[in-house]
Amino acid sequence: MSLPNLFQCLAVLDSPVDVVVCGSWARQLSNRIQKEPVPKNSAVVFNRTKRNMREFNTITALQLRQLNRSFIHNTFSRVSAANLTRPLLNPSTSLALLDTFDASAADVSNAVQSAQSAFLSETGWASMSGSFRRDALLALADCMAKNVFLFAQCEALTGKPVNEAMAEIDSCIKTFHFYAGFADKLHGRSFRSPSNHQSFTVREPLGVCGLIASSNYPLLLASRKIAPALASGNTVIIKPAHQTPLSTLLLASLAGENILPPGVLNVVLGDENLGAKLANHPGIQKLSFTGSIRGDAVVARTMAGSAGISERGGKNAIIVCEDANLVAAVNQVVDAAFSNSGQNSHAASRLLLHVSIHDRFIKMLVERVKLLKVGHASDFETQVGPLVDSRAVANVMEVIEKAKADRFHLACGGSVLEPGFFVQPTVFTGVSDTSSLALNQVFGPVLAVMRPFASAEEAIHRANAMPHGLAAGIFTSSSHHANLAVSKLKAGFVWVNCYNKTPSHVPLWGVEASGHGKDSGYDAIDEFTSTKSVHAVPLS
CATH class of the missing domain: 3.40.605.10 (Aldehyde Dehydrogenase; Chain A, domain 1)
Incomplete structure (x- = not known):
């Protein structure tokens, strides 16, 4: 806007x-x-x-x-x-x-x-x-x-x-x-x-x-x-x-x-x-x-x-296929992972890249993340603000230290900035699907780049391999890949060639452990009303 x-x-x-x-x-x-x-x-x-x-x-x-x-x-x-x-x-x-x-x-x-x-x-x-x-x-x-x-x-x-x-x-x-x-x-x-x-x-x-x-x-x-x-x-x-x-x-x-x-x-x-x-x-x-x-x-x-x-949030994945517009995808991924300092239930915290673009995309991504301005929330030039409190900082740093202990590659970030409750935008690469970094919601500026995939079917299967189905996204120029993702991803909201667009008229909801019921859209009116059935016979 x-x-x-x-x-x-x-x-x-x-x-x-x-x-x-x-x-x-x-x-x-x-x-x-x-x-x-x-x-x-x-x-x-x-x-x-x-x-x-x-x-x-x-x-x-x-x-x-x-x-x-x-x-x-x-x-x-x-x-x-x-x-x-x-x-x-x-x-x-x-x-x-x-x-x-x-x-x-x-x-x-x-x-x-x-x-x-x-x-x-x-x-x-x-x-x-x-x-x-x-x-x-x-x-x-x-x-x-x-x-x-x-x-x-x-x-x-x-x-x-x-x-x-x-x-x-x-x-x-x-x-x-x-x-x-x-x-x-x-x-x-x-x-x-x-x-x-x-x-x-x-x-x-x-x-x-x-x-x-x-x-x-x-x-x-x-x-x-x-x-x-x-x-x-x-x-x-x-x-x-x-x-x-x-x-x-x-x-x-x-x-x-x-x-x-x-x-x-x-x-x-x-x-x-x-x-x-x-x-x-x-x-x-x-x-x-x-x-x-x-x-x-x-x-x-x-x-x-x-x-x-x-x-209740999710561990959301973005899939970038080999035929995607990489420049546009990099910008969208950075925004999806680090806007609001990653404090977003829909934040993309897992990134799955096709093997043919994996190394090139990571280089572009890290260069872009390093340019983000971290700063005071009242500064109009700030792109990444603080976390909400010291407990949030402690939780995010615990995740970062565990990822370091698991020997995932720290591509950028990973440190606390003071004064205030700031954590640098952080990217880990080579993350395994079974690690705590891949399975647990971070709610902070940490992006896990997973090990590369060879096919869209594999990527979708790996994106679905957890119970927190709130949101997911895919970047591709293939209608087949896009339709496959829309039909197979277990998520309440799926974005194609964009991310985190949530207009008021579209319902928001999660599947499995991410929640139940619907916020937003006409569906929210259904949630806040009840229906009474009436059958009336004329008085004789």
Whole structure:
């Protein structure tokens, strides 16, 4: 996504960029922003964006200190001795931004009660017309567009490179637009019946939905859960990752100003134990959970056997065939493996190369990886930002040291960079299919180049040789190889000659150990609604 396209979402050209904010602290921030016409020249847009971001760097930390506690019934909750305090760190510096307060068990119950009241009331969210819910979601999208810099800064403060953050916010806006279109179009079906009888189905919301998002795409994951749930008439309680709560809290607080009624969108803060409390609460009718394979284990156990939506990551493979465009494939592989510092459930962490191009591709790949700029998330030139916290660094370095001990060739990277929570983009070659590096999700900037393959059938078989079937990709100019991959790869999402393209209208789901249920697309509406069958006979 280019910056000019994003700016065209914000305002009509040649009109002021008006930042819509809520509360006294945000109004003070609004007064500090220099209002200028939206320029048509992309270089001017880029420079002005950097200038505004630098201004935010000096003032946002003070203004965001209210975003440190749960948001329930359109109000930031009061803090008591029952609320555990934890520092929120800036991964780019490892320094504390502010203290956050975990929700207590009472806070969770209050959030559920508020959401139930907002759902069950005769004038509640579920009873409102579809057009009302549509307009509310469109207003949320507009609010995000007009506050794009504020959201981007929230993301950058918790480790998201600002260029990636801007693109993520653009995707969030499109997500709310997409689901707003469904809000007034939910319908059932009618069936042929005996004379004077009526048979039909009614689509209904479920009630209070618990949403749990991971740290890697805080606002996008929140949007992809909140938007379909609200469009369907449900009310929600979302728990963002404890390392990255700012953008979700900002969204809820802006929505609570004058867009959503109290109780429709609630946010509770905490770690995986708080997530388990939310998942176990009897007032939760549906749970949607996104986390890593080995992370959030408490919540994953809670969800075992449930009908919720879960997406738990994967050990994803890219196959590059001998007939692929190698230059294009190298660029795509680098982005697939190292964007967001590899903290992506769909990240390509295994690379399978045809034997005839193996050595040449590795040389091109390593040269390209060495050019990546690792740096502070607020720097517009940063291509690889920090990991989310010190535990993530420790986990990735444990993987790297084990790969070194297994005597795989370290082609580049492999070291920690300080200050902050940085690991160099790392490439290992000659990796065996049965090694821990090949089998276990890393969730960091580490790419394993596997031993070469001789045929597409062999590559697909090796790509499938594990239970984490979330995503896969193939680069080829052969329609036969492409069709073979699409039909045989065991993955919820298969990319052909591209990678990590996830538009809002396409469902996301995993197979086997990667999860169940569907996020995104129309399928998400199905996940957040139930169908009631009706057969009516006229009164005699």
